[in-house]
Amino acid sequence: MSNIPSNLKYTKEHEWVADNGDGTVTIGITDHAQAALGDVTFVDLPKEGDSFAAGDVFGTVESVKAASDLYCPVAGEVVAVNGELDGAPESVNSDPYGAAWMIKVKLSNAAELGDLLDAAGYQAVL
Numbered sequence: 546m547s548n549i550p551s552n553l554k555y556t557k558e559h560e561w562v563a564d565n566g567d568g569t570v571t572i573g574i575t576d577h578a579q580a581a582l583g584d585v586t587f588v589d590l591p592k593e594g595d596s597f598a599a600g601d602v603f604g605t606v607e608s609v610k611a612a613s614d615l616y617c618p619v620a621g622e623v624v625a626v627n628g629e630l631d632g633a634p635e636s637v638n639s640d641p642y643g644a645a646w647m648i649k650v651k652l653s654n655a656a657e658l659g660d661l662l663d664a665a666g667y668q669a670v671l
Contacts, residue, residue: 547577547671550642554658555667558616561642562661565649569624570658573646574606574615574637577671582608585637588630590615590647596622599657603648606637615647619657625649 549555554562559578563571579585587607597603597617604615627646630636637645652658662670 547575547580548642549575549577549664549668551664553642554618554661554663555670556616556618556661557670560616560618562618562658563646564658568655569649569651570619570621571646571649572618573641575667576641578606578613579638579641579645582606582613582637583610584608585634588634588637588647590626590630591623593623593626596620597650599660606634617650618661619650620653621650622653623648624651 555575559575561573561575565571585606585608589605591603597620599617599620601617602614603617606613606615626648630645
């Protein structure tokens, strides 16, 4: 059974989104995604200042099993990147909702958050 915190929003592609309440969101991958990937060995993330539309690929997670694209759940500009993942990609497996956050994005359109799944909706996808 995957850990699905009720305070987050989710995508069908297994990203989570935390609304920071200041016009930015924090994005990472879910517990289900890290478990399916297996041991994460590398995370490729964008640079601060890069912009994405909702649904754009913003990076890649590589594991011993596969490489998987990361999809931006919302449109906006990257305002922070978790550089800690360069030296410790395995934290994606051990703490997917905490230390292994991936990017923070300044929202272009906050209404897009309403298009994301709540915990119950994400559980139904699984």
